[in-house]
Amino acid sequence: MEDKDFWRSEKVAFLALASVKGISFWTIHKIAQSGVGYKDSLKDPEKAGLGKIFKDTSFDGFEGQERLWAIGLGLARQLAASGVNVVFKNEIAFPAKLRAISDAPEWLFIQGNAENLTKKAMAIVGTRKPSLDGLFLTKIVVAALANSKMVTVSGLALGIDQIAHVESIRFGLPTIAVLGTGIFQNYPKGSEPLRHEILNSGGTIISEYLPHQSYSSENFVRRNRLQAALGDILVPAEWQIKSGTAHTVKYASKYGKLIYNVCLPGTHTLKPELEFSAKEYGAKTLELPLDIHKLLSACDGIEIEIETEKEIQSESQVNPESKSEVFTLESEPFPVDDEASASKSRQLPLL
Template sequence: MTDFSHKRWKLEAVAFYALQTIKGVGFHTLNKLAKGGVRFHDLLFSTDVEYFQKTLGIVYADEDIKEPQDWVIIQNAYWAIGMEIASSIGKQGIGVIFNEQDAFPPQLRAIQNPPMWLFVQGNLNNLYKPSVAIVGSRKTSEDGLWLTKYIVSALADTDVVTVSGLAEGIDQKAHIESMRFDVPTVAILGTGIDSNYPKGSDKVRAEILQKGGTIVSEYLLKQSYSAENFVRRNRIQAGLANAVIPVEWKIKSGTAHTVKFTKDFGRHLLMPYLPKSINNKDELLSVQSFEKGKTFMIPQEGSALMDIIRNFKSDEFHLVDPKSVQQLPFDLD
């Protein structure tokens, strides 16, 4: 662990929650500060109000801070808000892991443009196990759904975790089949972790948690969706997993971003397809042109695909042993 103690990281989290409630302070501002090495707790309790405003890009009205004590009152009010948020989300088993903490997945720390924090709900240990990201179209066909079920069912009784994005279509199918076959699953969101998106996904999400799965997001609390958010989300799916399996996708699609990130990060890219497929030649060529890309006709080459996946080991990314990482207590006791 860094020079921050476990207690200090908790205080850092409270300050982080508080700062994101300030009008005009959003994801990009806090992300830039974190990349610059700014500690949120130190910033919140800076005695220099001018530095505070300049750093966050905000301006207080003159009447708000007439005396030094006025600034102290404002700081304490922010802190109280942060504590209230920490208590509320902590009761839901939600907390934040910062990039510098030992508990942060090391494979994500090493990617280009790594997340500076992750909100996590559920079983933290799933983030340290070998995993495959199963991704694909929201508009699915029966073939795509069948391939997803085939792949997930073959992961039963292995130590491999599935990763996907909770979106309608292939993503939700990957999560649902994972739970059916008792395969731990991780959902990476493109919104704040406290958002119900896509609408109606709350039941799937609740079942993921009940079955020992994990919900993850880098976005701020209450942050809504956007096209940019989902592209950024896709890099986390590719970065977290040993391999990405695009089941049903097109060269020009959201899944194509995940495929690109997979190549950028040097992960395995494994694409299953059915015999006599005629509509995915461009996608097959895209995968085959990548050094770590392989395509597999299913079911004829299914065993070859699964042999690759079953051979993934936790030490491929020099992952920490889940038993050595304390399950983070997200309460403030």
């Protein structure tokens, strides 16, 4: 059985650490891969290499740690109020498709329907400045999936990505938006209405970045690997050899995904990226709408592997003997009296 109490306390400690100025995404990532555990890192910052940061930010000592724990609880409640949950890689609820890749995220923030992350999916990505042909091809691909059991995956970026999301909603397909920023960031600017539509239509928004983490070119490249991993099929609707989408194509090849370029009849020779990706990554090219049946046949052939709890637990790096009281990032409110009881007993909750 999975120790849910342990994971709940780890989440509060994780969020507490994520709130400290000077503790970056990569610092927490290093802690995750060390197997030390977030709660233990909060309890003994010196051992985790965080002693100086805790002193510089006045979070050292019992009172400092108590305040930091309260901040973690506050952020947990804020996430819960927004319908956001955080799942760690070694939890059963972590998406199997993401756990399976060699560079899997250590955690994932999930808003909306988490079941979409387990379903057959097509990632549809492309340029931020699409041509009329690119827009048409994206719409044809999504429309062809209507009445299917597929979900779509894209990155919420302007251009092809947002068209893929909008058309998915139009045709009743759940769609997954993979962010290149923290889940509380409004990026790209003005995308919040579309995010609400995605959620209200049974879709999902995910990010591996810390809740308030801003964008960077590196973040977007890393984000692309998650799109490739979640999609059983990748359709780069319009792209260039040197572009962000090119990273997604490369990741899809690395993960053994099916890659289908699309073009209008007679335009194959005008797109050098098609020949390039065919030679480098084994991508196939479909002329639409003539070859749409080939794309649908590929969708029908997708099989999803189901992980067992034993397989997941065997990969766990976190100390299984760690125990804790119950805190949750789910819909029920966090206990409000633990902070007061902690002050009386001079012992941090869960530590």
